[in-house]
Amino acid sequence: MKKLLNSPETFVKESLEGxxxxxxxxxxxxxxxxxxxxxxxxxxxxxxxxxxGGSGHEPLHGGFVGKGMLHAACxxxxxxxxxxxxxxxxxxxxxSGEGVxxxxxxxxxxxxxxxxxxxLARAEGIRTLNxxxxxxxxxxxxxxxxxxxxxxxxxxxxxxxxxxxERGYDLKRLADLARRVNINGRSMGMALTSxxxxxxxxxxxxxxxxxxxxxxxxxxxxxxxxxxxxPADEITEMLALSIIEDPPYTRKLREFDEEKGxxxxxxxxxxxxxPGDKVIAMVNGMGGTPIAExxxxxxxxxxxxxxxxxxxxxxxxxxxxxxxxxxxxxxxLLRVDDEMVELWDDPVLTPGLRWKA
Amino acid sequence: MVTRDQIVEWIKLVANVxxxxxxxxxxxxxxxxxxxxxxxxxxxxxxxxxxLPAVQDKDIGNILKTVGMALLSSVGGAGGPLYGTxxxxxxMAVDKKYELTDEDLVAMxxxxxxxxxxxxRAQLGDKTMVDALLPAVEAMQQALNEGADTxxxxxxxxxxxxxxxKDTIPMLAKRGRASYLGERSIGHQDPGATSSYLILKAMLxxxxxxx
Numbered sequence: 367m368k369k370l371l372n373s374p375e376t377f378v379k380e381s382l383e384g385x386x387x388x389x390x391x392x393x394x395x396x397x398x399x400x401x402x403x404x405x406x407x408x409x410x411x412x413x414x415x416x417x418x419g420g421s422g423h424e425p426l427h428g429g430f431v432g433k434g435m436l437h438a439a440c441x442x443x444x445x446x447x448x449x450x451x452x453x454x455x456x457x458x459x460x461x462s463g464e465g466v467x468x469x470x471x472x473x474x475x476x477x478x479x480x481x482x483x484x485x486l487a488r489a490e491g492i493r494t495l496n497x498x499x500x501x502x503x504x505x506x507x508x509x510x511x512x513x514x515x516x517x518x519x520x521x522x523x524x525x526x527x528x529x530x531x532e533r534g535y536d537l538k539r540l541a542d543l544a545r546r547v548n549i550n551g552r553s554m555g556m557a558l559t560s561x562x563x564x565x566x567x568x569x570x571x572x573x574x575x576x577x578x579x580x581x582x583x584x585x586x587x588x589x590x591x592x593x594x595x596x597p598a599d600e601i602t603e604m605l606a607l608s609i610i611e612d613p614p615y616t617r618k619l620r621e622f623d624e625e626k627g628x629x630x631x632x633x634x635x636x637x638x639x640x641p642g643d644k645v646i647a648m649v650n651g652m653g654g655t656p657i658a659e660x661x662x663x664x665x666x667x668x669x670x671x672x673x674x675x676x677x678x679x680x681x682x683x684x685x686x687x688x689x690x691x692x693x694x695x696x697x698x699l700l701r702v703d704d705e706m707v708e709l710w711d712d713p714v715l716t717p718g719l720r721w722k723a
Numbered sequence: 724m725v726t727r728d729q730i731v732e733w734i735k736l737v738a739n740v741x742x743x744x745x746x747x748x749x750x751x752x753x754x755x756x757x758x759x760x761x762x763x764x765x766x767x768x769x770x771x772x773x774x775l776p777a778v779q780d781k782d783i784g785n786i787l788k789t790v791g792m793a794l795l796s797s798v799g800g801a802g803g804p805l806y807g808t809x810x811x812x813x814x815m816a817v818d819k820k821y822e823l824t825d826e827d828l829v830a831m832x833x834x835x836x837x838x839x840x841x842x843x844r845a846q847l848g849d850k851t852m853v854d855a856l857l858p859a860v861e862a863m864q865q866a867l868n869e870g871a872d873t874x875x876x877x878x879x880x881x882x883x884x885x886x887x888x889k890d891t892i893p894m895l896a897k898r899g900r901a902s903y904l905g906e907r908s909i910g911h912q913d914p915g916a917t918s919s920y921l922i923l924k925a926m927l928x929x930x931x932x933x934x
Contacts, residue, residue, distance in 0.1 A: 397735070420799075420800075441768075442799045442800075443759070443763070445757050445759060446759050447800050449796045449797065449798070451796040459745060473801075473900065474899045475802075475804070478803075478804035479803060479804055481804075482795070482804055512898060512900075512902050512903070563757075563758055563759065564761045565759070566749060566753070566759070566762070569756055570757070571753075583900075585757045585900070586757070586758075587900055587904070588903070588907060706913070
């Protein structure tokens with residue numbers, strides 16, 4: 367293993383220290399417990415939007431802390447969920463009194479740690495709701511698994527929900543919006559190579575010189591199938607069609623019911639894409655993919671969307687939710703309405719995403 | 724009967740055993756998960772060891788709750804909340820006690836495992852730590868009912884946990900990251916069931932020492 371690090375044990379901390387030095391105007395970093403937060407937090411009158419997850423997906427989540435996006439982000443060890451004490455301290459630090467919304471990717475560790483954190487925050491008098499993002503269509507069987515993983519839609523949700531917080535949405539309205547973004551977003555990724563977790567030192571999975579993994583997860587979890595390499599257009603088509611032709615998807619997600627005062631299962635259904643839909647399209651690099659290759663993918667994706675009657679109203683091409691140095695790509699399509707597009711266009715000023723600000 | 728000092732010794736042994744098995748657990752996790760279970764558990768119990776001296780003269784409930792909180796704030800992943808809950812519930816079940824009768828011991832494990840099931844919502848056969856822990860609790864309860872002594876109770880629990888751990892090999896994972904593998908999860912032993920077995924076995928090793 368050759369990586370730019372000093373030791374696996376200090377990797378996350380030193381990376382955060384570097385980020386704090388690089389963006390002192392935008393963010394601050396708290397250590398032990400670790401969290402990144404807006405330099406101007408708490409923001410008066412605004413609901414605090416907090417996310418987090420394992421490290422190794424940068425710029426997600428810490429790179430999206432700042433005006434118009436997240437108020438705080440809690441990084442765990444590489445590919446390991448953060449712990450409840452991190453989320454609790456982050457919530458206490460950025461809560462303005464308007465409450466906290468946790469955006470949680472659907473992995474059992476993240477879901478459980480954020481649930482415990484929300485219970486702890488509520489015990490301290492902070493109104494807290496959790497919304498789970500589960501958009502990875504590579505996971506087909508929903509009845510007997512944890513369900514779909516949270517991937518690319520998380521980036522788009524953090525932008526849109528963050529903008530809505532900035533506009534003054536209250537907690538309930540913000541949670542409704544986040545849920546709506548989730549059920550309208552779908553993603554699927556693929557890998558050309560594995561990634562290597564620093565603490566382990568060897569590749570997470572073996573992939574032959576001429577093999578690719580379709581439906582890869584952002585931690586190197588295997589996907590739908592392993593096939594021989596094919597041209598970019600064919601790969602793009604496989605991913606795009608899996609998303610566009612995905613049937614309605616129904617599952618139950620855990621949310622906190624404030625009236626009942628307990629966690630409940632909420633049944634949600636993702637409506638399928640239809641001709642005439644407007645979408646935000648993201649072509650996301652997995653960390654080790656040249657940008658030029660991502661544009662080869664975007665070129666084909668735009669052509670497929672056109673053929674399928676989907677209008678790409680906004681796009682994002684680059685590395686936004688990565689899997690360390692993995693080579694590969696993930697496509698996300700989010701069906702949007704006018705409100706979501708307006709929120710998307712609102713100013714954002716974070717280390718990883720910025721416009722109009 | 725299990726004494727407070729034996730509980731302290733158990734926690735220390737668990738820390739050693741998990742350090743020794745760090746790579747083994749991580750390899751098991753690499754096959755069907757995200758290759759961090761051994762690393763996370765080792766980090767968690769290193770934090771436990773740093774906090775143990777401050778509480779090892781206190782009651783067993785206090786010690787176990789401290790272990791749970793240390794794991795909760797250091798393990799991360801799914802293992803953090805699950806093992807954190809296991810030790811916290813165990814501690815709550817034996818609050819203020821300086822020694823455990825056999826009834827206390829079995830009740831403690833039962834409360835701990837109920838907590839894990841509640842938090843993780845896994846059932847028997849889902850290929851998780853529950854597959855080692857639930858049969859172990861049932862075997863210990865039965866041994867207690869039959870009038871077995873402490874060592875025998877634990878021995879039967881460990882045997883059931885070992886069998887449950889091995890039974891996870893042919894299972895299709897239904898919870899946790901392994902579930903995303905579907906059919907490909909078959910043929911691999913569950914890392915969580917393995918660490919659970921190791922933790923229970925460490926208790927047997929401490930209690931049966933010198934017998």
